[in-house]
Amino acid sequence: MSPLLNQLRADKLIAIVRNVPRQHLRPAAEALLQGGIQFIEVTLRPGDGDVSREMLVGIEELKKYFGASIHVGAGTVLTCAGVDAAAAVGAEYILAPNMRPAVIHRAKEKGLLALPGAYTPTEIEEAWCEGADIVKVFPADSLGISYFKALRGPLPHIPLAAVGGVSVENVGSFLAAGAVVCGIGSNLVNEQRAASHAWDEIRTMAAAYRRSVQEFTEKR
Incomplete structure (x- = not known):
């Protein structure tokens, strides 16, 4: 297991930054870091090349500014070209809402962690067999905590990430049910908070998520 994967599994949280200019x-990442979250996913926007290019430049800028203090990944990476573009700007991992074997393979060839998305046990197992480091179960809130518990029976060897609707109140429950990582989206960073420069609010929410994870860890 790579050091980065070890750290991700220890940190247990990825902040998903979507639709943020x-x-x-940078100020959003600063607030997240101050709140205790080091893993940040900057999402691309398939179908909008201009926005995706802006986000790739943003990833590069974050890596240059923060260095090893944060770990930045690219989200909604649907193609091998997207993997190449993310790797070129310093992304350390890629995420997707779906599972394409070619994308997983390219990520591994580029030395990136691969967190493809899956929904059913068949998709989850296929993603793992294709080389996924962690399989992102999406949307987690629609499937529910009981779904993660059920998956642990036949698939205890596959590390899962819960993404979609993970709140401060339920993050510990998702982890207890078997998720090794949780991805936090608009509950933490969203377009409105960024537009109003609500960095203190983001910092406070990040710290709240970190405390919830710490409480889960201490109970184990």
Whole structure:
């Protein structure tokens, strides 16, 4: 297991930054880091090349500014070209809402962690067999905590990430049910908070998620 994967599994949280303008990425990342979250996913926007290019530049800028203090990944990476573009700007991992074997393989060839998305046990197992480091179960809130518990029976060897609707109140429950990582989206960083420069609010929410994870860890 790579050091980065070890750290991700220890940290247990990825902040998903979506629909946030490039100029707001740095203060958002600063607030997240101050709140105790080091893993940040900057999502691309398939079908909108201009926005995706802006986000790739944003990833590169974050890596240059923060260095090893944060770990930045690219989200909604649907193609091998997207993997190449993410790797070129310093992304350390890629995430997707779906599972394409070619994308997983390219990520591994580039030395990136691969967190493809899956929904059913068949998709989850296929993603794992294709080389996924962690399989992102999405949307987690629609499937429910009981779904993660059920998956642990036949698939205890596959590390899962819960993404979609993970709140401060339920993050510990998802982890207890078997998720090794949780991805936090608009409950933490969203377009409105960025537009209003609500960095203190993001910092406070990040710290709340970190406390919830710590409480889960202490109970184990």
